[in-house]
Amino acid sequence: MHKEHTLTKNQQIIFDLIDKSPEPMKAYSILFNVQKKGIKAPLQVYRALDKLVEIGKIHKIESRNAFIACHNSSCQVSKATAFSICEICEKVTEISSASLSKYLANFKDKDGMKYSKYNLEFFGLCKKCR
Amino acid sequence: MHKEHTLTKNQQIIFDLIDKSPEPMKAYSILFNVQKKGIKAPLQVYRALDKLVEIGKIHKIESRNAFIACHNSSCQVSKATAFSICEICEKVTEISSASLSKYLANFKDKDGMKYSKYNLEFFGLCKKCR
């Protein structure tokens, strides 16, 4: 399984924080929140984030420069991600749709180019904000 | 038609530059290239970029913080965008697939949430780099 890496101290501290957060967290907000645990510099945060993204424990929401924990057990090591984003309250949810991921995994463009990875971000209004 | 806005001077200068570029351009690279035309500050660039994105003349490649001109006449004012990105040479192509856009435009998540906008970025290797 792809989620079974042993995390280092910094990685664990930062993952726990993101995992508990109900919303995506930005790097410098993470930094602020872990300073009491001895993580003092941006690089320490970014290095942990890079690794966590690489092993699929978190995802980066590109349009928001923010990070959320992966709660999608079928999500393949960050190689195929889809999110819904509310444009009012900024709530972000990871989409887990077999038909969507199947469709996208098999998508080929005109040149027959096949892709090893994709990221999809949907924007709209969530239930609350409608 | 959505592409028929009259551009202002700064918008036109910056659009022309991006439109001629074979690859996505970053904001500060744009700034550097238009300084001889009197655009001196980042904000002047970002304001033009914001407007050009809004009216659908250009798109932002979120994973690269870069901008490309839209060459897709059926692309609806930046509300539904898809790109292929080569992870080696960084070549970016706007994908224009009727079946893909139809599939995504009609996609509904489990809550029946319907989206007003999406952005999809595929990653892989282009023909040359394979």
Place this chain on the structure above:
DNA sequence: ATTTAGATTGTTATAATATAACACTATGTA
């Protein structure tokens, strides 16, 4: 147990990306 390669850490400095605030100017239209 010792060696060694690779990953991770701590640190300082700096680069790259993006926005706030404010005064001013152009443009269309009532």
Place this chain on the structure above:
DNA sequence: TACATAGTGTTATATTATAACAATCTAAAT
């Protein structure tokens, strides 16, 4: 004209992210 809206020029600052380097930890191979 006069009014509203959008765009401009400018300075300053905020936010996001990486470079460089020395030190330390970890796991596996001798």
